[in-house]
Amino acid sequence: MTAVAAALIERNGRTLICRRRPDQSHGGKWEFPGGKVENGESPAEAVRRELREELDIEAEIGPRIARYEYAYPGKQPILLVFFQVKEFAGEPDGSGFAEIRWERARDFPQFDFLEGDVAFVRELAATARRRGA
Numbered sequence: 340m341t342a343v344a345a346a347l348i349e350r351n352g353r354t355l356i357c358r359r360r361p362d363q364s365h366g367g368k369w370e371f372p373g374g375k376v377e378n379g380e381s382p383a384e385a386v387r388r389e390l391r392e393e394l395d396i397e398a399e400i401g402p403r404i405a406r407y408e409y410a411y412p413g414k415q416p417i418l419l420v421f422f423q424v425k426e427f428a429g430e431p432d433g434s435g436f437a438e439i440r441w442e443r444a445r446d447f448p449q450f451d452f453l454e455g456d457v458a459f460v461r462e463l464a465a466t467a468r469r470r471g472a
Contacts, residue, residue, distance in 0.1 A: 340408075340415070340416060340417065340418050341375060341376075341415070341417045341418070342375070342376040342382060342385075342417070342418040342419075342420060343373060343374065343375055343376065343417055343418070343419050343420070344373050344374070344376055344382035344383070344385040344386040344389065344420045344421075344422065345370070345371040345372060345373030345374075345386060345419065345420070345421050345422070346371060346372055346373055346386050346389075346390060346398065346400070346421070346422050346423075346424045347371055347404065347421060347422070347423055347424065347463075348371075348372065348390075348396075348398070348424040348427060348431070349423065349424065349425050350441060351441070352443065353441035353442055353443055354371075354441070354442060354443075354444055354447075355371075355372065355394075355431060355439060355440070355441055356369050356370070356371060356439070356440055356441075356442055356447070356450060356452075357369065357370055357371070357372050357393075357433065357436040357438070357439045358370075358436055358437045358438040358439070358440075359436065359437060360435075360436060360437045361437065365453055366437075367437070367451065368451055368452060368453045369450040369451055369452045369453070369456075370452065370453050370456060371421065371456070372389065372390060372393050372394055372431075373385070373386050373389045373390070373393075373421075374386075374389040374392075374393070376420075382403070382420040382422070383400045383403075383422060386398075386400055386420075386422050386424075387400050390424070390427070393435050393436075394429075394431040394432055394433070394435075394439075395429055395431070395432040396427045396428060396429040396430070396431055396432075397427060397428040397429060398424045398426070398427040398428075399424065399425070399426040399427065400422050400424060401422060401423035401424055401425055401426075402422065402423055403420060403421070403422055404421050404422065404423050405419070405420070405421040405459055406418070406419070406420045406421070407419055407459070409454075409455035411454065411455065417455070419455060419456075419459075421459070443467065444463045444464055444466070444467035445464050445467040445468050446464070447460040447461075447463055447464045448460060448461055448464050
């Protein structure tokens with residue numbers, strides 16, 4: 340099963356979200372930065388590598404906050420693993436994306452996220468609203 344690792348990078352009460360370029364699969368959709376886990380990598384190692392490659396930051400990978408399977412129509416299921424990142428060095432370079440934004444979790448449902456992230460995004464938003472964040 341293909342595994343994908345992603346990061347919820349937090350700064351000043353906001354989380355970094357990224358919009359895919361139109362020329363990419365699922366173009367225009369929002370996502371959390373990350374990517375496929377390569378052979379021999381742990382999900383945490385993969386997300387650290389992906390953040391270096393995609394955003395040019397060195398991140399301290401925090402705890403895993405979610406892990407679930409999702410199957411896009413007509414495709415094999417993938418394993419999605421999300422990690423918290425509160426500490427990183429450098430300023431995220433969003434040149435590999437159409438756009439990057441720092442947003443509050445409660446506002447995530449306003450964005451057109453990848454289908455595999457939608458339920459997770461709603462859960463994050465609901466938790467943030469309950470906490471008043």
